Amino acid sequence: MTPLSALLRAGACCVLLAGCPAPTTTEVKPIAASAGTATPAGTEGMAGERVEIPPIAGAEGYVVYPAVLDMVDQEEAAACIAAAIARDAPQARAIDPARFRDALYPWMEPTTKPRYEDQMQALARMPQIQERLSQLELRYLIQVDGRRNDGTYRGTTACTGAGCFSAGSQSMASSLSATVWDLREIRALGGIDARSSGTGVDLVVGIIPIVFIPYTGARVCTEAGDAIGRAVAAGTPK
Amino acid sequence: MKQHVLLLAAVVALLSACGPVKRSISLKVTPSMPPAPLYEPFPLRAAFSCPPELRDHRSIGTEQSRLADGTLELMSYDLDFGNFHCRLFGRVLRSVFASVEATEAAPAGDIDxxxxxxxxxxxxxxGVEIRYALTLAEPGGRVIATVRGGAPTPAYKPEERLFDLAVRDAVAELLLRLEKDEDLAAWLAARSITWGTRAAS
Structure with a gap:
């Protein structure tokens, strides 16, 4: 095969691949609510499962708070859920997470925030916390945990007289879970756990790079955001 | 012989390239004050004297860490906090005890x-790591309890806020540990001093 024909074949391969989106799979699962929850209002997930999040009375105030603080991925995930709620239920009343964190200092910091359900319940039962939540006019805490995992890159490069050809792939995965807490009733109402994975592909022919990135982060954001947004819209009068 | 010298020089050059990257930094640090703690104050009259070493506090040392690209880094640091820690504790402790008397000398009057x-x-x-300790002692000097707080604030957190976050988190942990401290609880119970609603550990 001449260098030119090799290059042409590689180019044709790129053109063919460009017509195909990078493959992704997304899975959405409900997170069980605490015992004795109100009747759930389901939403349909990607995998066709019922996602059990009851209507959220957004007019009574909510805050979207990252599960792990001061990390870019986590703050982006929380911002994504907050944007979905603002879009689906603009009449709901959002509390700025920084204001919430300051108002509850030192209880919601990276090393001190509750990690388990019983810890959250114990915290929410404290009179000074209830008083402060009342001052903030805040009823719901939507705790968001977003993570991205870029797998190992595998690739190869070959050069011919006509130039160089390089191809590689990288697996990517994102997950986003959101748990809704009713801080007045002091119980978890339920939540959603969305996961998405895919493989990114890059090709370089000569100096022309062609890159396919699976938008796993955007997928989980859309799925979880839609579910939470619908729950807030369902419980918030227009 | 000349070849051996060249070879040795090459080996030394290669080995030095494999060692940690050395950096040094000198900073005047004035972190933001954390918010006033939401805390049920202990019903105790406290005296607070900022130790001389914290009135003009400087921390000098080296820290070895691995960067995101795998490089080993040896950082020599010289952190000048001035009297920040005195101002910090002077402010925070006022929310933690019923009364706090700032004193330069030995505490006088009715102090618990x-x-x-x-x-x-x-x-x-x-990243940044700040660790605090707070000792509570009786006016006679007997130590009641010592609590500690602090954790590394990794470099992947927002760089311009690393010291703010480290101080904020260290104080937060210190206060919660104080709230749960068994020695202090026993000391209070022995004096029939009732206090607080405790969060689950």
Missing amino acids: VVLQPAVEKASYGG
């Missing part, structure tokens, strides 16, 4: 406890 803060670590390199 004497508060002695300390900075156990303040380092820079691969």
